[in-house]
Amino acid sequence: MTTATPSFAFTEPAPYWQSGVDDTLQCVSVHDETHDVRTFTFRAVPARRFAYLPGQFLTLELAIGGQSVNRCYTLSSSPTRPDTVSITVKRVPGGQVSNWLHDNLQPGMNVSVLGPSGEFSFAHAPAAKYLFLSAGSGITPLMSMSRAMGDLGGNIDVAFVHSARSPADLIFRHELVQLARARSGFRQAAIVQSRHPEPEWSGLEGRLDIAALERLVPDFRQREVFCCGPAPYMTGTRELLQAAGFDMQHYHEESFNFAELNASAEEVADAPVAAAEGECGYEVRFAKLGDVVQTKPGQTILAAAQQQGLRVPSSCSKGLCGTCKTKLLDGKVDMKHGGGIRQREIDQGWILPCCSVPLTPVVLDR
Ligand SMILES: Cc1cc2nc3c(=O)[nH]c(=O)nc-3n(C[C@H](O)[C@H](O)[C@H](O)COP(=O)(O)OP(=O)(O)OC[C@H]3O[C@@H](n4cnc5c(N)ncnc54)[C@H](O)[C@@H]3O)c2cc1C
Numbered sequence: 001m002t003t004a005t006p007s008f009a010f011t012e013p014a015p016y017w018q019s020g021v022d023d024t025l026q027c028v029s030v031h032d033e034t035h036d037v038r039t040f041t042f043r044a045v046p047a048r049r050f051a052y053l054p055g056q057f058l059t060l061e062l063a064i065g066g067q068s069v070n071r072c073y074t075l076s077s078s079p080t081r082p083d084t085v086s087i088t089v090k091r092v093p094g095g096q097v098s099n100w101l102h103d104n105l106q107p108g109m110n111v112s113v114l115g116p117s118g119e120f121s122f123a124h125a126p127a128a129k130y131l132f133l134s135a136g137s138g139i140t141p142l143m144s145m146s147r148a149m150g151d152l153g154g155n156i157d158v159a160f161v162h163s164a165r166s167p168a169d170l171i172f173r174h175e176l177v178q179l180a181r182a183r184s185g186f187r188q189a190a191i192v193q194s195r196h197p198e199p200e201w202s203g204l205e206g207r208l209d210i211a212a213l214e215r216l217v218p219d220f221r222q223r224e225v226f227c228c229g230p231a232p233y234m235t236g237t238r239e240l241l242q243a244a245g246f247d248m249q250h251y252h253e254e255s256f257n258f259a260e261l262n263a264s265a266e267e268v269a270d271a272p273v274a275a276a277e278g279e280c281g282y283e284v285r286f287a288k289l290g291d292v293v294q295t296k297p298g299q300t301i302l303a304a305a306q307q308q309g310l311r312v313p314s315s316c317s318k319g320l321c322g323t324c325k326t327k328l329l330d331g332k333v334d335m336k337h338g339g340g341i342r343q344r345e346i347d348q349g350w351i352l353p354c355c356s357v358p359l360t361p362v363v364l365d366r
């Protein structure tokens, strides 16, 4: 008897990915979900297993046109399948990174990432019954949670209502139907704004409203709600639930636009700053720009720069995404980051100005 040599072998489980230490992913597959949404799957280099909460995101650090650009993408994959991770990206017309990924990222290519990060996960809100509401590419965190719940095998009670422009825009359409067939506690429904180009569409047409919700999920008021989608969708959903008497303490949402999550830049910059005893403001010099700003007691460098009209790169404003990363040439800061910087970068003198308060006069390499 001859034994064929397998094209790959099961070996000892790889060590776990360490956020802050590991940073390289290799793309292993790319596939189209819809006409403008693509899933990219990666493994770690060197081999690692991934432990994360369903709903968390990665920050991709890319070099495009000689510029470093960071963007966050939710892991649409489930941590119950720990050897690879996936992101599912919608092409944004005119968008720099989503189009670059669609047009360039191929199996075999490496990307640098930060994370996983983020708090939007059912793991932080244990409940007997969930309602997942999403629209467009906002489906990704809820898909990760659904996949995880499907794999974990316990009793689940999930109602998932996804909204899309048309049947052709339904992301994970067949997998969700399959999941509902496989798991009796998982129900799903889709609502499309227009049935074109699928006149035989038998699902709901229109927008999520109270009548549709009462019909699809009559016990929605007893459920823990997770919602993700474009800003108008989430505003509409919040208003709908409030008007229906839903207890908003059981409502959780994720925005794909940090600017919507945070106060506006001006509000951040204008926010009153608590002055701890003994703290004072310091001068911050931006060496390349030639600008100098003055922080107030307890104020972050980013907030001071924004308040004084300086445009410096930033996105999340809370130490998560790494967009504002800058080298500290001189001085000391108190940095309370949320995973947007690696320990070795800190050791090399990098800081995140959005979550760094000067402890002395400071000079930045920007
Ligand atoms: C926590 C989190 C999770 C996310 N998860 C996902 C996910 O799972 N899937 C996903 O698809 N996205 C996700 N996003 C969104 C993602 O990070 C990007 O914001 C998105 O892909 C758009 O990036 P971009 O570089 O293509 O667009 P950008 O270049 O940032 O452009 C965004 C918009 O601005 C417009 N614009 C750009 N430049 C100009 C200009 N000079 N003048 C006028 N308008 C301009 C573009 O046309 C576009 O409409 C997530 C975001 C966050 C914060």
Ligand code: FES
Pocket (backbone or CB within 6 Å): 313, 314, 315, 316, 317, 318, 319, 320, 321, 322, 323, 324, 325, 340, 352, 353, 354, 355
């Ligand atoms: S803006 Fe996101 S880490 Fe600073």
